[in-house]
Amino acid sequence: MDTSEIAKLRSAVRQHVSASREQRFCYRALCVLLITEGHRPNQVAEWLGEHTRTLERWRKRFVDNGLDGLMDETSPGRPPKLSSDEWKRLQQDLGQTPGTFGLEGRKWQGKLLREHLGTRYGIDFSLRQCQRLLKQYRQRPNNLGYKAGAAHGYTSAAERPGTE
Numbered sequence: 001m002d003t004s005e006i007a008k009l010r011s012a013v014r015q016h017v018s019a020s021r022e023q024r025f026c027y028r029a030l031c032v033l034l035i036t037e038g039h040r041p042n043q044v045a046e047w048l049g050e051h052t053r054t055l056e057r058w059r060k061r062f063v064d065n066g067l068d069g070l071m072d073e074t075s076p077g078r079p080p081k082l083s084s085d086e087w088k089r090l091q092q093d094l095g096q097t098p099g100t101f102g103l104e105g106r107k108w109q110g111k112l113l114r115e116h117l118g119t120r121y122g123i124d125f126s127l128r129q130c131q132r133l134l135k136q137y138r139q140r141p142n143n144l145g146y147k148a149g150a151a152h153g154y155t156s157a158a159e160r161p162g163t164e
Contacts, residue, residue, distance in 0.1 A: 010049040020084060021072050028070040031055055032062045081123050093120070094137050108134055 017027040034044045035055060045052040061069035082090065098105045098112045101120065105112050110131040117123045117130065125133070 007049075013048070025067075025071050028058045029062075029067065032059050032070065035059055081125065082121070086121060090117075090121070090133070091137055094134070110134065 013027075017023050031044055031048065031050070032055075035041050036059075041055045041059070042052045044050070045055050058070060063069075093101065093116065094108055094113075098108055098116070101116055103112050103115060110127045113130040113134060114125055114127055117125050
């Protein structure tokens with residue numbers, strides 16, 4: 001595998017891991033497990049594109065606090081308006097046409113999504129946030145892996161479902 005493919009894989013892992021607290025926890029646990037099984041922290045850091053100090057900090061948190069030490073201490077920013085279950089249901093909704101839900105139009109757009117969220121979920125999002133949700137939905141992993149356009153580091157807080 002060449003270095004650009006490796007970079008794409010690392011980026012895809014980072015993007016996927018950043019999706020939820022639970023996924024970040026699992027990623028940290030995997031990193032600590034690799035170290036405790038005898039791999040050098042700098043080797044694991046190189047494999048995953050992390051900084052060695054970050055891995056050392058996670059290992060120390062695990063030693064000091066067990067598995068709880070690997071969970072995020074706080075959830076930064078505003079709490080999401082959509083729960084993870086609602087986000088999953090919304091993704092299923094977006095796999096269908098807007099007409100399925102009594103909306104005018106053949107393709108999902110920000111205004112239609114905003115109306116759908118208000119009607120079906122009782123949630124009021126701004127038009128811009130609905131556009132971000134659609135963008136995030138379209139960049140989700142497909143059956144073969146991540147689309148080339150989705151291989152770009154962590155998802156910003158503004159692009160996570162349910163945050164504004």
